[in-house]
Amino acid sequence: MWIYEKKLQYPVRVSTCNPRLAKYLIEQYGGADGELAAALRYLNQRYTLPPKVIGLLNDIGTEELAHLEMIATMVYKLTKDATPEQLKEAGLEPHYVDHERALFYHNAAGNPFTATYIQAKGDPITDLYEDIAAEEKARATYQWIINMSDDPDLNDGLRFLREREIIHAQRFREAVEILKEERSQKKIF
Amino acid sequence: MFTTRKQYEPYISPFDPCPPIRVKTYVTAPNLYVGFQPPNLPQFPLREALMKGTLWQVFYDPYYSPYETKTKGDGS
Ligand SMILES: [Fe+2]
Numbered sequence: 001m002w003i004y005e006k007k008l009q010y011p012v013r014v015s016t017c018n019p020r021l022a023k024y025l026i027e028q029y030g031g032a033d034g035e036l037a038a039a040l041r042y043l044n045q046r047y048t049l050p051p052k053v054i055g056l057l058n059d060i061g062t063e064e065l066a067h068l069e070m071i072a073t074m075v076y077k078l079t080k081d082a083t084p085e086q087l088k089e090a091g092l093e094p095h096y097v098d099h100e101r102a103l104f105y106h107n108a109a110g111n112p113f114t115a116t117y118i119q120a121k122g123d124p125i126t127d128l129y130e131d132i133a134a135e136e137k138a139r140a141t142y143q144w145i146i147n148m149s150d151d152p153d154l155n156d157g158l159r160f161l162r163e164r165e166i167i168h169a170q171r172f173r174e175a176v177e178i179l180k181e182e183r184s185q186k187k188i189f
Numbered sequence: 190m191f192t193t194r195k196q197y198e199p200y201i202s203p204f205d206p207c208p209p210i211r212v213k214t215y216v217t218a219p220n221l222y223v224g225f226q227p228p229n230l231p232q233f234p235l236r237e238a239l240m241k242g243t244l245w246q247v248f249y250d251p252y253y254s255p256y257e258t259k260t261k262g263d264g265s
Contacts, residue, residue, distance in 0.1 A: 010242075139218065147254045159251050163242030166250060170220035177225045 002062065009066040010160045013153035014077040019090035021154060022078035023108055024145050028161075029071045030105030030113040033137035039064035041118040041134065045127045048120070053128070053175040060168050067161055072103055074154060128176050135169035138162075191222040193250045214255075219248045 028034045042061030046054045079087070079101050087096050094110055105113035121127055142162035146155050194214055201209040231246045238244040241251075 010240075136218075139216075143216065143252050146252060147256060149254070150256075155254070159253075160240070160242045162252055163249065166218045166220055167243050167248055169218065170223065170226070170248060173220055174225050 008070055008073060009063070010070060010157060012070055012073040012077065012157050014074060015151050015153040017078070017082055017086070018151060019079050019082045019087050019092055021145075021149055021151060022075045023090055023092055023095075024148055025071055025075050025078070026103075026106065027108040028138070028141060028145070029068065029075060029103065031107035031141075032117040033134060033141055034107070035064050035068035035071055035138075036105055036113060037117045038134055038138065039068060040115075041120070042131065044118070045120045045131070048122050049124050049127065050179060052178050053124070056171055056175055057131075060171065063164065063168075067164065070157060070161065074157065075103055078154075124179055125176065128172055128179070132169050132172045132176075135165045135172060139165040139169070191217070191219070193217055193219060216250075216252070219250050223247060 030036055039061050042057040042064065046057035046061065049057060079092070082090075082101075084093075084096060087093060095104070098104075107113075119127075119130055121130070139162055142158050142165065146158050146162070149155055149158070193216060195217055196212050196214050198211060199213055201211065226245070232238065232244050233241055233246060233249070235244075241249055243249050
């Protein structure tokens, strides 16, 4: 089970009403390398991994839900007071006719979220390598969104999220090292 | 020590339609270099760590857009 803290992991600030940025950010909400995909991937894979690394996937999967919430807050702030005209200018009219200003799990191109974005192979090394790749892809996505964004406050939050992806990838790499370790050689870390 | 930005110069054709980007940059994050984290690495003060996204100085590698003023994105 989870315990919910009614606050964000990192404060989300947005300086301008810019629905176009919401269109980019939705990639990290319902896209293939987004936070939803990450959370679902790790929280599902954890059941069938060796006990030594289950806790890691539990922790990171949980943190991804906190990231999802930050992205949702960003998207919400960027669109909540935008006029239909502004949403149209941002290319969000297909979203508007289907969802008005509600959030939805789809990517920047409008493709709905699908479980085919994630995998659980049941082979520990395979799953952890997928997880490392997922973190690096999320890191890269944040870079490209930062490049496209001219909102310094928003970029500050995105930089925090990107830094967390670096740490997650580091921990998954360490998990591989743990599983690689030979039984006989006791390595001191 | 290691650097977290690498550069290369792509081939430039005399017939390229856009003004060429002569130097391309990509990120090589600290997690590629550290291996299993050794003990007793330097930490940030706790408040600072909460804002930076990591407790560990070695893993802190912020990214700025090359189109923003501060550059740690591409370039430096
Ligand atoms: Fe992550």
